[in-house]
Amino acid sequence: MKITMLYGGQSAEHDISILSAHNIVQQIMFDVYTVQPIYITRQGKWIKGPLLEEPSAFPEQLRLSSAQVESWCDNEKGSSTGININPGDIAEEDTVVFPILHGPNGEDGTIQGFLEILNLPYVGAGVAASAAGMDKIISKNLFERAGLPQVPYIAFDQREWQSDKEDLIARSEGSLLYPLFVKPANLGSSVGISRVTDSSELVEAVELALQFDRRIVVEQGIRAEECEVAVLGNDDAHVSVVGQLVKQSDFYNYDEKYINNTVEMQIPAEIPDHIASQVQDYALAAYRAIDCSGLARVDFFLTNKGDIYINEINTMPGFTQYSMYPNLWLGTGLSQRDLIDELIQLALRRHERNS
Ligand code: ADP
Ligand code: MG
Ligand code: MG
Incomplete structure (x- = not known):
């Protein structure tokens, strides 16, 4: 079976996507799968890379340089066919797509809709859940209906x-x-x-x-700790332990969060058991509220009085070796290799049910 990695993309999270893709390729079971990288440039051009049969075939030096990724894909394949590669190049037999793309045009249902049209199994939430999770107003409305506490x-x-x-x-x-x-x-x-x-x-x-x-x-705005929970599964979704961001400032911008790695993670969070299990229940309720499948990271605020507020759900969370999502599962006893394999199986199972 072939795993088609779609990564890069036009959103501000382009670089994090490359780091996530690199990390995932290192963890894929190459005795079972091969990997077809498809890199999406910042301008939206799709470039097919070489078929990978071992993790080291995705070179370490490509991790943060989109220019290098682009020329690597180009050189190997010799075809940069403009805006889009032929959809038939993706829609091959025995393919699961792993769209490790964040933000608009990646995590918001658009790419998911494209993959539905191609009738391909893909990792992560479907069209409606992706769109609802990305849209903070729609998700707040759904969370409200599910009775989840939110800041005013x-x-x-x-x-x-x-x-x-x-x-x-x-x-x-x-x-x-x-x-x-x-x-x-x-x-x-x-x-x-x-x-x-x-x-x-x-x-x-x-x-x-x-x-x-x-x-x-x-x-x-509230003064609060930030806690995060990983969810994995389709109708049978389950939750990880709760993790906590160890913050040095009131608000993290993109560079602090992703590039400088100034945010430390505490896994599991040092919070009372009853709070942790409440947070986990809320995470599952949020997952169901948007009809999520595959995976999501649900983020919360926790005040020192013990009040919990849901902040948001991310349907394609960062997946680098330092990212919260895979580390929450590691802290729950699930290795990255098994986690990635489970995500692929979940994609296949959902596809079978829907098609
Ligand atoms: P994004 O989807 O871009 O991650 P968030 O809603 O998670 O957006 O906001 C980014 C960060 O801003 C949060 O992780 C948190 O540090 C801070 N933040 C957002 N909303 C609030 C709030 N209501 N009170 C306190 N901090 C907040
Ligand atoms: Mg956030
Ligand atoms: Mg978000």
Whole structure:
């Protein structure tokens, strides 16, 4: 069986995707699978790489350089056929696609829809769950219906902002306490997100967020620890131990989170058992609320009073050797090799049921 790794991509999380792909290839059981890398450039060009039959065939030096990945794929295959490779090149017999892509056009249902049309099994959530998980407004609505506790927030769109900015500022300040977090509805990796402490910053932050999306969320900021849980499975999903981010600042931006590795993980989190099991229950409820399958990482805030709030669900979490998702499973007793194999089996099982 062949695993087609789709990685890179047009989102801000391009580099993390390459690191994740590299890590996954190192862990794949090459006695059972071969790997077909397909690299998506930042401009959206798909490039097919050489078929890999051993982990070292994905060279270490390609880990962080998209230019190197691009020329590696190009040289080996000799065909960079423009915007898209022929879909028939992906839709081969006995293929499972592993779309290790984050953010818009990767984690939001678009690539999943494309793979559905090709009738291919793929790792991770389906179309609707991916779209719902990526959209912070839709997911908040679903979480609310599932009875999950969330920080107070308001949501609005560009049209409302342009027609009555003052009213939206008054509504934010009337129902939420500073500091506030302003977020575009559809992004990840902290892109376009600001933490603000007064009205003038709020206006700037909304205008910034509107550059990334037409729809905006303004949330009450809370002083809290951040805890994360890994979920794995289809209808039979189960949860990992709870992990905690050891924070040195109030807000992590992309570089701090992913490039500088300044965020340490504590696995398992040092929290009381009853809190941990509540967090795990919420994680599973969130997973079901968006009808997720395959995998997800569910993120929470935990205050020092013991209050738990769900923050978000990520349907294709980072998968580098330092990432929370695989390390949560390691801390639960599941090796990366077995985890990756399980993800492939889950993809096949869902495909069989749906087709
Ligand atoms: P993304 O999908 O980009 O990861 P998040 O909603 O997780 O967006 O926000 C990014 C980070 O910002 C969080 O991990 C947390 O550190 C901080 N943050 C976001 N919302 C809040 C909030 N309401 N209160 C406190 N910190 C927050
Ligand atoms: Mg996210
Ligand atoms: Mg997040």
